[in-house]
Amino acid sequence: MLRHSFKLGAFALAVGLGAASLAAPALAQEKLKVGFIYVGPVGDFGWSYQHDVGRKAIEAAFPGKVETTFIENVPEADSERSIEQLARTGHKLIFTTSFGYMEPTLKVAKKYPNVMFEHATGYKRDKNVATYSAKFHEGRYIIGKIAGKMSKTGTIGYVGSMPIPEVIAGINAFYLGAKSVNPTIKIKIAWVNAWFDPGKEGDAAKALMDQGADIITQHTDSPAPLQQAAARGNLAFGQASDMTAFGPKNILTSIIDDWNPYYIERTRAMLEGKWASQDVFDGIAKGKVKMGPYVNMPDDVKKIAMETEEGIRTGKIDPFTCPVIAQDGKAVECKDGKLNDGQIAGMNFYVQGIEGTVPK
């Protein structure tokens, strides 16, 4: 979660220049050690799994030049030691891949000024701490359009994890996409209060289908909701990775987190001594958010999906184009014809048309 105000801060720019000199080019014979901290098991097939795919991509991109390491299942409340463990064992670039690692990452970074840190989804930076995140809501806008077109019952089920801004923005983008092609569409949301609990995610999907949803989408990490939708012959979307295998006849597409290009780019910067602290919040245009193949849908829907994807890529379409009307009926403050990154990254309201309240 990052904020525009931070991004534009002169501070970040100034120290960014300084940081370039800190990162000396690695010696040719010495391998660059890159470390990763994962919040889940690499086998979650969702969030941590995709970061690990990125780690492997680094090894493949720089054969013989880098060495990578990861520590999995690191609890956020006890992560400082794990991060420092990597820092003190010669890792020069360390990716900490969960929001909760923010404070520990900053603390360790202060102690190890010659080690560069990359913190995913955070908003606090330092001269050796960069942040990065992805505009997942862009993908959600596309699948919203598909769902709006494909739903027969007019009700879509949404399995939510935790009501943080990233997830709220996802729900809003999804709903706006669906409403743009089907003005009477309804979405029902069930929160499981966890990122990963296959049993509960599946039950949530079932509960949503019991209440009339014929399409399931999820912002949790396991393939269980897709699998349950498939078991009932309903349609669903994959999350984080391409989940086609879990419901080949029922999946419409997947929103794929593709960290590979970013991780490779930052590792290259390190190797060339050009690493600098920065903040990156991008999506489809930069390839950080990718869409799986569009399947199990008629050609006209596929066309809409592809056009939307292309529109977002070229910047012609923005999910949060103004006016954006909040649930209370008031238009959200708007400057350049669309909401800015800060507003999206801190979003904590539903748009008009979504029932229920954002849970506390």
Added chain:
Amino acid sequence: MDMLPLILATIFTAATPLLIAALGEHVVERAGVLNLGVEGMMIVGAATGFAAAVLSDSSVFGLLAGALAGMALSAVFGVLVIFFATNQVATGLALTILGLGLAGLIGQNFVGQPRGAIAAIEIPLLKDIPVLGKAIFTGDPVFYLSLVLVALVAFGLNRTRIGLLLRAVGENHTSAHSLGLPVRRLRFWAILFGGLMAGLAGAYLSLIYTRFWSPGMSAGRGWIALALVVFAAGHVWRLVLGAYLFGGITVAQLHAQAGAIALPSQLLSALPYLMTIAALLVLSLSGRKGGGAAGSLGQPFVPER
């Protein structure tokens, strides 16, 4: 109402693994042994069951292998607490930790692999009964099996000689021993049965409930099974009631959200535990000391020489 049978079916699936594991632990506790390793046996059953199903490409074989894996782990527990008279609380906890680690190692290479569903069994005629017919008689094979097991355990404990002996051993092992009953052997068999059930419950998780393996997927269900046994206070029928109540609360909570009804979800999630404690209180106030637990529950038995 179209929704009700569907909701009931969801509840039954959510409750089945709880019921099966609790049924096993129920027998173990009737015999006077407390095995806190249910969570560990369950997760090993889930990992082994899934691995076996993938390797053999047979979910039935997977269920069997999962159950046997749970039993193998319980055999370790049994040997320790029965023949070495180790502390049951500590041994059970050790089993859970060991099991969590072991399951991770077993499942390592099976992460992210999908498995097809086991076909549901629809029972003709019965499934046409309004509401309940569709909810009950279109389930998966293990769901039916769980009901059969409930009947068998209830019958076995209350109406057969071996059940009588088992309960005698659990109630007071010293006098059972002086009557010449094979206390240790009976308990060992009970423990093995408990392991078999916990393993089966685990395999149900990874092969039917959610059809893939992921580390930590039992998510505390073994502990809920233990709570259920307390809740049941010695009655198999209350075990069934408790399991479906537990399952029902989870599902009801999701339905309330989907229906845009704001409820503090934490309170609902805490309800099963609070209710169990309340049920124990009521039992106790109505004059049943010990909440219906077996008399020598948890105490090691070392025969006099």
Added chain:
Amino acid sequence: MLTPVLALVVAVLIGGLIVALMGKSPLTAFRVFILDPLTDPWAMQEVLLKATPLTLIAIGLLFCFRASRWNIGAEGQFLLGGICGGGVAILAHGMTGFWILPAMLIAGALGGLAYAAIPAVLRTRFGISEILTSLMLVYVADLLLDYLVRGPWRDPKGFNFPQSVAFSDSAVLQPLFEGGRLHAGLLLALAAVLVAFVLFRRTLFGFAVSASGDAPRAANFAGFNESRITVLVFLISGALAGLAGVVEVSGQVGQLRPGFGQGLGFTAIIVAFLGRLTPAGAGLSAIVIAVLLIGAESAQVTLKLPFDLTRFFMGLLLLCVLVGESLNRYRLEIRKGGA
């Protein structure tokens, strides 16, 4: 004293075998898991930091376990301690003052104490087994914490993430050494070991506790009836677990957030048994377990050994200790019988 060491050796041998089967060198694994954490000053500090809450909780559990009262809900009492102590820190946010830390520690201990009183009273008044009530209260505590950090105590500037504000400096246990993370909680743990040692060796109460586990009647003679013992051991163990909770929250985490319990309350049960239910043993085995946990992390980094292996090993270690313990007891009894 010999038995746990022997058990450790056996467990290490079996563990080494498994490492070898996984195609890694058992000797290197031994170095990374056990020698490195004990020789490197940084790792040693981290070991002590981890051992601090484990020792505090385990010392409390000794009282229960010696009296054969099975409090397995220390995790819940730990959480309540963190919640109550952390609550003080949140209420006092932005304030400074020497009173804040002591108030937090007291609130934490009282929170754990009150929470442990529930299963104790349920047992003495209503005859309900404490084993599962204390366990079930762990989940209730977990959900209470969840509710608080998502609701009333959520950091208003935290983007809806479930966590409280970061504590002010006056609410944080300061590090003992410059640049390190080891904090004054260690001294509390040491004090707990000493006090427990004296209590068990020198006081009637200590005797009564131990006696009530083996021979309840003897405890009665000492003037302590069963109910009183039950309540007392639960209160002591709850207070220490609560203290551990607030120490962890204040010294290590620095804010309230879900999952700060990390299962330490359960791990402490292993610690208590590994130390053969003696105070000094608890301190030592807390260090052994901490070494393993820290070693496991280095093993992931340097040897790419999965964390699950450590869990497996910890379970194995406890089983070995329990068997050793039992063999020891049997031998004694057989010898007694022969005499």
